[in-house]
Each structure stands twice: as structure tokens, then as C-alpha cells.
Amino acid sequence: DMNPLYTAGLNGRGKTIVLVDSYGSPTITSDLATFDQANNLPAPPSFRIIQPAGAVPPYDANNYDMGNWGFETSLDVEYAHSMAPGANILLVETPVDETLGVQGFPQMIEAENYVINRHLGDVISQSFGATEQTFPSKFSILSLRSAYFNALVHRVTVLSASGDGGATDDSAYDPSDGAVNYYPFRVDSWPSSDPLVTSVGGTQLHLDANGNRTAPDNVWNDTALFGGPAAGGGGISTVFS
Numbered sequence: 158d159m160n161p162l163y164t165a166g167l168n169g170r171g172k173t174i175v176l177v178d179s180y181g182s183p184t185i186t187s188d189l190a191t192f193d194q195a196n197n198l199p200a201p202p203s204f205r206i207i208q209p210a211g212a213v214p215p216y217d218a219n220n221y222d223m224g225n226w227g228f229e230t231s232l233d234v235e236y237a238h239s240m241a242p243g244a245n246i247l248l249v250e251t252p253v254d255e256t257l258g259v260q261g262f263p264q265m266i267e268a269e270n271y272v273i274n275r276h277l278g279d280v281i282s283q284s285f286g287a288t289e290q291t292f293p294s295k296f297s298i299l300s301l302r303s304a305y306f307n308a309l310v311h312r313v314t315v316l317s318a319s320g321d322g323g324a325t326d327d328s329a330y331d332p333s334d335g336a337v338n339y340y341p342f343r344v345d346s347w348p349s350s351d352p353l354v355t356s357v358g359g360t361q362l363h364l365d366a367n368g369n370r371t372a373p374d375n376v377w378n379d380t381a382l383f384g385g386p387a388a389g390g391g392g393i394s395t396v397f398s
Contacts, residue, residue: 168241168242168243169244170202172241172245172279172280173203173244173245173247173278173279173280174237174241174244174246174278174279175249175269175272175280175282176233176237176247176248176249176282177249177251177281177282178226178229178230178233178248178249178250178251179222179226179251179253179254179255179265180214180222180251181227181230182228182231183227185206185227185231185234186204188231189201189204189231189234189235193238196239198238201238201242202244203245204245204248206247206249206250207247207248207249207250208249208250208252208268209249209267209268209272210251210264211251212252213250213251214252222254223254229284230248230250232284233282234246247272247277247278249268249269251264251268257287257327258291258292258293259292259301263301265283265285266301266303269281269304269308269315270303273313274307278313279313280313280314280315280316281304281308281313281314281315281316283348283354284318286317286318286319286320286347286390287327287346287347288322288326288327288340289394289396290340291328295396298396305351305354308353309353314355315354315355316356316357317348317349317354317356317357318349318356318390319346319349319356319390319391320349320389320390321387321389322339322346322387322388323378323386323389323390324344324388324390324391325339325344326339326340326344326346326392327339327340327346343391343392343393344392344395345390345391345392345394345395346392350396358376359377360374360377361374361375361376361377361378376388376389377389
């Protein structure tokens with residue numbers, strides 16, 4: 158129910174949303190324009206793309222992860238804009254793929270520190286995460302937190318997706334087809350589990366044809382998504398109390 162905010166004139170005007178994605182998408186500018194036209198949205202006041210952690214490699218149509226991140230980039234940019242149409246959008250692309258564990262995170266944290274130190278955004282949104290148990294150690298997570306302490310000092314809000322693996326989350330990942338395996342006990346993902354980050358999960362709405370609720374909202378659960386079971390993230394952190 159965003160309408161009361163819009164009625165009050167709160168649509169993101171004067172703020173900048175920062176979206177962080179590995180690789181980004183080579184077609185995001187035209188994709189956003191098509192999305193806006195289809196949904197009768199104005200273009201954002203400003204839409205910029207930067208690569209502060211190094212140049213992104215050329216797009217490879219045979220690289221499953223690049224295609225997946227292209228999809229994620231479109232989702233992030235288009236729906237951040239649809240919810241806050243008056244906000245500026247800054248897409249931060251990083252050159253190393255974040256999969257599971259530490260890979261890709263150093264470049265993402267470097268890019269976020271770049272944005273924070275230069276006062277380029279008000280909100281950083283991260284649609285990525287890895288199960289804590291896939292990192293080499295607890296210390297490897299603690300050593301990656303600099304951007305979140307930096308954001309706290311500079312009063313920048315940091316958001317993270319709660320994940321798609323329910324309360325068990327991913328234990329292994331096959332980049333060739335996106336297949337995942339799950340832990341047999343409750344786990345959590347980082348940076349969603351970090352106390353300096355606001356974790357955002359999805360809910361499933363039960364509506365009739367007129368948009369009226371027919372049952373209470375609940376955590377989303379889709380047994381067929383991504384070729385296997387998937388649900389809103391949860392679980393227990395082994396790093397943070």
C-alpha cells in the first residue's frame with residue numbers, strides 16, 4: 158500500500174538508490190526505458206552506471222551466471238524505480254561474480270565503500286548473499302564488513318535480500334544450470350544476517366480479482382522456482398547473536 162506515501166509526496170525525490178550487481182547488464186538502459194513505457198512511468202531523474210572495482214568483462218551469452226545477473230540487474234533497477242519513481246538510480250557493476258562463499262564479495266565491498274566515501278547514494282540495495290557456512294571461516298565474513306560500518310557512520314541505509322533458500326539455504330551451486338542443494342539444518346545467509354544490514358524478505362499475498370485479501374499474508378514458498386524448492390530466507394546465524 159504505497160499510495161499513502163505517494164499522496165504525501167514521498168516518491169524518492171531528492172534521494173539516490175544504489176544497486177550493486179555483478180556484471181550488470183549490457184541492455185539495462187534500453188530495458189529500463191521499455192519497462193517505463195510499458196508501465197506509464199517517467200524516466201528516473203538520473204540513471205547512472207559505474208564500475209568502481211574494475212571494468213566488467215564483455216557479456217558472454219554462453220555464461221549462465223552472466224545471464225542470471227543480467228536478469229537480476231533488470232529486476233533490481235526496474236522495480237526500485239517503480240517503487241520510488243522520483244529517486245535517482247545508481248547501478249554499481251562489479252567485475253567478479255558472487256556465487257557462494259567469499260568469491261566476488263571483496264569487489265562488492267570495495268565498490269560500496271567507493272559509493273559511501275563519495276556520498277553518491279542514500280540507500281544501498283543488495284539482492285545477493287551466501288550461506289554463512291559456505292565461507293572459509295567466521296573471520297572471512299567479519300573481515301568483509303567494512304562497508305557496513307562505513308555506511309553506519311555516513312548514515313546510509315543498507316538493505317539485503319533474505320534469500321530464496323528458506324530456513325535451510327544453499328550448500329552447493331552448479332553455475333551451468335543454476336541447480337542448488339540445501340543444508341539439512343537451519344542456516345542463514347550473509348549479508349542478510351548482519352546486524353548492520355536490514356534484511357528484506359518476500360511475502361505471498363492471497364487476493365481475489367478485486368485485490369481484496371482472502372487470507373493473511375505469509376512467507377512466500379514456491380516448490381518449482383529455480384528448478385527446485387525455494388522460499389523466503391530465514392534460519393539461524395552462526396556468526397552473529
